[in-house]
Every structure is written in structure tokens, then in C-alpha cells.
Amino acid sequence: MRSPFRRFAQSRPGLVGLTIVLLLIAGAVAAPLLGASDPLQTSPAAFRPPGTQWLLGTDNLGRDLWSGVVYGARVSLVVGVLAALLSAIVGIAIGTVAGFAGGRADTWLMRGAELFQTIPQFFLALIVVALIGRGLEKIIAVLGLLGWPLTARLIRAEFLSLKEREFVEAAHALGMSASRIAVRVILPNALPPAVVATSLGVAEAILLEAGLSFFGLGDPNLVSWGLMLQNAQGYLRRAWWMAVFPGVAIFLAVFGFNLLGDGLNDAMNPRVRRRL
């Protein structure tokens, strides 16, 4: 069997996705080097179209769009990655307990998962942020705490199927305690689907954050792509560039992480292909 890494390297979507993601991270980190200045700097040069002086044009308060897009990458990436990681951690923890312990704990945890999966994430996040206030940490916390069910279910499913396998019984026979078996034997085997889910989760979190910002619930003290699109909504006729470029940025980021997730999926869960 080929190793997962080799399979990933042969997955075209995965490689493209990885490239995009790495470029984005690099861009976000090296923002000043890319000619981006303070994105919040207003100026009298409002509504300038894209050109030599302002690469992507300026908005209604004369702010440089290129700077906004580049610095906005930081916010989107931070929110996306941290929220997805938080979801992953919570999901893994809950999934492990549910899958391994079973019984009533499992039932109640899965009921909770069902509840959180039923309620549409966007609405729940919207309501919570509308109530507790705007701010980056709050958004990350809300998105992170809403996204755990999927990962939890995946981990739990893996646990349930792996629990009865030979190597687990062997470990048990060797005298390993239940929790050690759970963490050191089963978990590493159960992780692959969770990794895929997390990558896709980053994409989803970036989209959710953009949506929340578009609805006016983003952090007002930071530049965010969604916020830029909300601003653009009032000036569609006058300044098309205000709407086009931040959207392209969101698309690239989400696309990158989705492709990456697909590539990881190909690598970790090879499928039999069938020609009709």
C-alpha cells in the first residue's frame, strides 16, 4: 500500500490546494512587503478605480483596497484556522468519549450533536454574536464551538469500528488501560477523517465569518473581507471594484482549503474507481 504522503503528492487537487493555502499564508504574513499600507487609512481619494496608483482601487473613504485585501487575509486565516482547530479539539474529545465509553454518555452526547447539527450554524452564530457583541475572539469561539458535531461523529464512528479490532484486543491483552488504548492506539487510526474534516472546516469557517461580517457582525476594528463586501453593497453602481476583489480573495482562500481537504481525503481514504 502506498503511503498517504505519496498518494497526496499524486492528487492534483490536493497539491493545487496546498499551493494556494501556502501562498495565502505567505501573503498574509508578509503583508507590508507586498506594498500594503494601513488598510484603515482614509484619504480624500475616494472611489478611485483600479490603476497604477491604487492597484485595486479605493473605497468610499479613500482606503486602499489592495491593502484591505492583503491584511484581510490575516483575519480570515486566523479565524478560519483557529475556529476549525477548536472544533477539531472539542469534536475529538467528545467523539472519543462517546465512541469509547458508549452507553448513556454516548446517547446524550449524540443527542447534543444532533441538536447542534440541526440548527443551521449561520443562524445560531448570528444570534449569539448579535447578543454577546462583536469581536474577533468571540467569533472564533462561537464558530469553534458550533462546528464540533461533524468531527465528533467521525471520530466516534471510527472508535466504534476499531474497538473490536484485533490490535485493540491485543493491546488490551498486554495490560494497557482503557484510556491508554483509546488515546495511544485507537485515536491515531481514527484521526484521518478528522483531519480531512478540519481542512474543510477551515473553508467553512472562512465562509461563515465572511457571511457574519457581511451581515454587520464582524469585528469593526479590523479589516475583513466580509466587511469590505458589506461596505461595497451600497456602492455597487459606482464602484464595482469594491465588490469584486474582496470576493475573489474569499473564493481563493475557501477554494484552496477545499482542494486541500479533497487531496487529504484522496490520500487517506483511497476509493475504488469504476469505469462504466
Place this chain on the structure above:
Amino acid sequence: MGRVAAVLAFLLTFAMDASPGRAQEMPRYGGTLVVAIGANPETLNPAITTGVEALAVACKMFNGLIYLDRNWNPEPELAKSWVISQDGLAYTFKLVENARWHDGKPFTSADVKFTFEEVLAKFHPRTRLAFANLDRVETPDAHTVVVRFKKPYAPFLQQMTCQEGAILPKHLYEGTDILKNPRNLDGSIGTGPFRWQSWTRGDNIVMVRNDAYFRPGLPYLDRVVAKIMPDPTSRILALEAGEVDYIQSFFLLKQEVGRLRTNPNVQVKQDTDLPGNFLVFFNVERKPIADKRVRQALAMGVNRRQILEQAVFGLGAPGKSAIHVGLKWAHNPDVDYNRLFPHDPAKANAMLDAIGLRRGADGTRFKVRLVYNVAQAGFTPMAEIIRNNWKDIGVEVTLEPVEFQLTMDKVYTKRDFDVSIQPYTTAGDPAIGITRAYTTTPAPARPFTNPTGYSNPKLDELFARAVATPFREERRKAYFEAQRIIAEDLPVLNLIDRTEVDVASAKFRGLWISTQPYDEWDRVWWVGGKPSR
């Protein structure tokens, strides 16, 4: 033969009337005017609300005792004349005698007495204050009302418009729960030029001509329809398409005004309401803005021109003093914030350095939290510009855009803010709309009063004096002095003297006779109408 000549002469007259030149001058009869409003009015009773949707509809069906002409001087409406006593404690109104309610009953002084005592004094959010010192209302006869006060209240007469003093029919409201009376929502009975016909919730309200209106021959229009359109862009598109004929300032997206001015089918009018201001409040109980020199430096750090152009779309002017320039008799021309606090970051930086508030390693001298209502049009760009301006003088601003309720709570109740931007209307008189921002107000304060914690007994005394006399000269002296004091202490910075802008289809005339957009719709006419009824 004579008959034919008479008919020919008659026809000729018609033909002459139809010529464009004459048609411009003589009002024409008939037609429907469609007004765009943003939401369902919460009530159609103008005496218990200050809601713009409510008043835009209700004041076509009701009247006040007076209306304000374009110079803010009171003109007769339900009151045909009035006399104010020398001491300012008694107002005697002579009412029109031929006014009838829409259900046919005659309008009398009893209605006025009832409305003043049982409705306005108890339920109107603004006018209630005017009646705080009401002694009693006398009705010597069916068409005379005498209002007696315990203490003089200078702006009283000005508030007797439909917006602040609409008269309700006693015979329909007496003995009922005023706030829950079903007439508040359906079947309004007023004295106004138009009568309620129907209200299709969420869509439109139709009002038809009142044939028994107390001004003979009026109104010119047959119908007025209020179309409920929640989306601001749709309103403008509808106006340009000819489906809507009038959009009041409150419902107008100001960034479109520039474009509308170039449209020959649209007339754009400025100064279409009692003006207001955008004010910056400083919480003077917080360091370091407790120091007035810091406030003055901050004032110099703000580029009010930029705010005017980019956030307010040029509709107004940078504020000159605490009192709006439009209040000509009260505005002190010697106090000019443009001169006292010009946009001068270098000077502001120097001032702050001199005080000892040096920049830290990151360039910041100190931080402030700017609280504002996110739903208020133009505030987000305003706040963002201020944040940017103050960054240039080393002050780091954290924006806290919150919704209306929370703004009121944070700013007025808890005083949990450093700086706040708020919209204040002048309501046509400093005593009504302006002094409330400067008088001593202990916490927790009511919304739209003075949240700064600034307390100056001398100022309070000047304001008290100004409201207690009806004579302009004395009031002016007090207000002039007040503006000087405020310019020195600057607890509040008048950012912008706003002007309101209405737009309407070019096919209507006679609009904006009153300085308030709610009044005098009886004299609006449509160019496509008939020369007579």
C-alpha cells in the same frame, strides 16, 4: 348668439389656462401623490409619537394649532390668531370656526383642552416637557383657548405644530385608553386635508381628499398614498421610474442625492426640516479627556471637512458653535469652531506634547473607546474617519458600534464610554433640542440628554433664564454667552450642522411651504391636474 359667445369665451378661457406659462402659476386640481416611507407606522396618532413614518402619514389627516413657515415663524392653522401675555404665562388662541372632524362633528376648544391635558401632557415624548409647568387650560367659548403656565416656557408656541401638538377629537378619545384606542391604527378621524381610507399592512396607506376641509378650495390633490418600501434603494429607483413622487430626507440615501440633482424629472430641496447636528460627546469624567485642553486638541485633530464630504455627502457644514447656524437669532457668529479648532494635526500634536501626554513606543499617547449607533446612517464612515484622524495625533481609537438600545444604555445610563457620536435634532429652538446636551444631568440620564458628566452651574442658569422669557432679545443674550462658555470647555463638539434634503417628482408644486415636511400638504398640486373642480 350671446349663448354661443359665452360658451366660446368659456372655452377660450380654458385654452388660455392650458397654456404652459399660466399653468405654472395657477394650482391645478386632482391627482394622486405617492409618498415612500420605510416601514409600517407604529401608530397613526400623531399626538403620541415622534416616529417619522407615523407623522409622515398622520399629519396629512390631522392639524396643529399652527405651522412653521420657511423662516420658522408660526403661521395660523387651527388657530387663526393668538396673543401671548407680557409675562409669557398665558397664551390665548382664537380657533377657526368652520373646522370639522372627518366624521362631521365640529372642532371646538374642548378638543384642544382635552388633547393638551389628557394626551400631549401625558404621552407625547417631547411635548410632555413643554407642559411640565402647565397650570390650566381654559375654554371661555367654543373657539377660544387660554393656556396658562406656572412658569414661562419660551418655545411653547413653536411646538404647536402637527408634529408636536396635533389635536385629537375629544369625542372619540375621551374615556378610552389613549394608547390602545383602535382609531390609532384604523379609521383615523382628524381635521386634516385628507381622510383615512385604507391601510393594507406592509404595503400602503390610502388617504382621500377631505371635501369639508376648513380651508376653502383645498386640498388640491384627490389622493395621497403612502407606500411602504423597506429597501432604501428601491425607493429611489421607484422615484426615478415615476412610481413614487416624494421621498422625505429621513428615507433618502444621501449618497444618491448628487445623482438625483442631474435628473430633470426630480426636484431636490434642501433645508426641508428643522435641522439637527452630529455631536461628539466627551466623557469628561474620564482621564485624560477630563482635561479640556485634551478635548480641544482632539477637536483640532478631526478633519470635519472630510467627514462632511465622505460621510455626510456635503449635506450641511462643519459645526460653528453649539447652536446650529440655522437658528439665526440664537447663533453667536463670534464663536466659530472653524477658527477656534481648525483641522491642524501639527498643532494638536504640539498641544498634547505640551500637556505631557507623550507618545509611547508604538506611537500611542492614550486610547479611547468610541461608542455609536451602528444603524445610524453615515455613522460608521464618520467613526472610521475620526479613528483615522486621531491616529495621526497619537490617539488610538477602539470602535464600538452597537445597536440603538445598547447605545442608550452604554452612553446615557451607564456612562460607559469615552467618546460617542450622536444625532441631535434642534427641534427649531435651542430650549427644545440643544440645551439638553449641556445642562447638568446626573447619571443615570435619559436618552438624548447630557451624558458627558459636564456640569456648569453658570451655564445651567443661562439656559434657565433663556427658557423663562418669551422675548428674543433676552434669550439671545443668554444663548450668546452660553456658546462662549461651551466653546471654552468643549464637553461636546458640534461636528456637523446638518441640513435635510427631500426629493420629489418635478410634476408637483406647492411642496415645502412649511419648514417641516409633515405640514401643509393641502397646498400641494399636480401639474397634470384640471384648472378647476
Place this chain on the structure above:
Amino acid sequence: MPRYVLGRFFQAFPLLLGVVTIVFVLIHLAPGDPVLALVGDFPAPEEYVRKVREEFGLDRPLIEQYVRYVGNLARGEFGYSFVQRRPVLQVIGERAAATGLLTGTALVVATLLGVGLGLIAARRPSTVLDATVSGAAVVGFSVPVFWVGQLLILLFAVTLGWLPAQGMVSLRVGPTGWDRVLDVASHLVLPATALALRLVAMTTRLTRASLLEVLGQEFIRTAEAKGAGPRRVLGRHALPNALLPLVTFVGYNLGFLLAGSALIETVFGWPGVGRLLYDSVFTRDYPVLLGIFLMVSLSVVLANLLTDLLYAYLDPRIRHAR
């Protein structure tokens, strides 16, 4: 089957109660005194303020408020809008049809297109066609739905002027008749397209994946061995089995569609519940916000229930179980 149905019904209730409890908890996390919003610009008489407080039950102990709240909801009493001074249910109710129209259209279009595209891709896996369709699906899945809306407006309304940019109807057209239908249809095209895009992408991916999985199974090879041609294999054997998970997928995606609809309605000024949500967020009209949240969650639970029942009916294994 009957036991299954009953079981599912009973499962739905705790879900509903869970949603309601979350809502109630959220209500009491709201900061600020709601009374101030009603009173407006100037100070109001104390009696008026107290009246309002009483009207909205803001001065009673928490437990009592919870019981009242659940009871009210059961009776269909969803509270009162601060901003519009009308019952919440009425405010939401009058906009439900517009959202239904938009969402329903998007759902139908997306399902048809998605299944079709998924089919095309699955027929020839690992070809250029497959790669193109799959790639397009990922692209479609990655674009923010509201941005697509803005792009469509820029292209078709602002630049080309072919379709209207805002709203559901133009005022000129009368309320009934064929004109009206066409008018609404012309306004529907852009928002429905934008809304459908992501769902098409997801449906395509799922159909393709599902079909491929089914095609790899035993009974397909049996059918082929028996001499069935590719068309027959696909149409009679593979597709019905592959579509089964699709049924559940479509049903479960109501919540996702509604979320997209909120964003799309805002971009296009479509007078539905989503637009109401945006306005209510802006004005922090909490009763309406929470009312919408409840209705959306309720609808999703119901849709899930119906979908499960439909699935149970369609899947012979469950249908014929005791």
C-alpha cells in the same frame, strides 16, 4: 415501518424543546434595557415606560418567564416586535411566501442540475469531462453566496441591464395576471441562480460520489453479467440506489438554503424573511430575530423528520421492517 414512524416523531420533540431552551437562554443574555428603544428621542412619562415594561413582561422572575415563554410558543404566541409594534408571527408570516418562492425555486433548480451534472461526471469517471465537472463543483462550492449575488447584479443588471437588480416586483405592474408572473419571474432569476449555485455544487459532488460507490457494488456486476447494457445498469439499478442518500441530503439542506437565502435576500432586497433578519440584526429587534431563529429551526426539524420518513418509505429495507 409504523414503529419507525412513531419513533421518529417522538425523537423530534426533545429536539424542539432543546431549540426553545437555547432561544430562551439567549434571550436573557441580551444586554441593555429594551424599554429604552420603544420610548424614542425624548424622555417619556414614567407611566408610559412602566406600561411598556409590563406589556413585555420584563419585570418577572426568570423561571416564571421560561414557563410563560414555552407556553406562549405552544400557543403560537411568538412575542411582540419592538420596532414594528406588531406580533412577531405576523411580521414573519407576511414575508414567508417570498422566501418560500426563492428557496423553493433554488432547490428545484439545484437538484435537477446537480443530479444531471453528477450523472454526467459519474458516467465517465477520471476523464476530462469528469475532472471539469468536479472541478467546477469545487469552485461553485467555494464561492461565498452573497458575493455571487453581487457579481450577478454587476453583470446582468448594472452592466448589461437585462434583469432587475432589486426587489421582487416593479410597482408599475398590477398585482395579478400573467404580467405579474413574468415580472416576478424576471426578478427571481438572479437571486435564485446565486442561491442555487452552492447547492448545485454540493449536489453534483454527492450524486457523483454516491453513484460511483453504488456502481462499484456486487449487484451491479451481477446485472452486467446478466447482459444489461450500460444505460439500463445506470437507469434501473444504479440511479435509484444512489439517489436514496440524495433524498436525505436535499431534505437536510433546508437549513443551509435558508442561511443562503438570508444573505441573498439582503443583496437583492428580496422582501423575504432573510431580509427581515438583516434589518432586525441592524436594529437589534430581538423578538423578531429570535422568532426567525425559532421558525427556521422548527422548519429544519420538520424537514428532517419528513425526509427521514420519506427515506424510510423509499428504502425497502426499512419499509418492510416491523
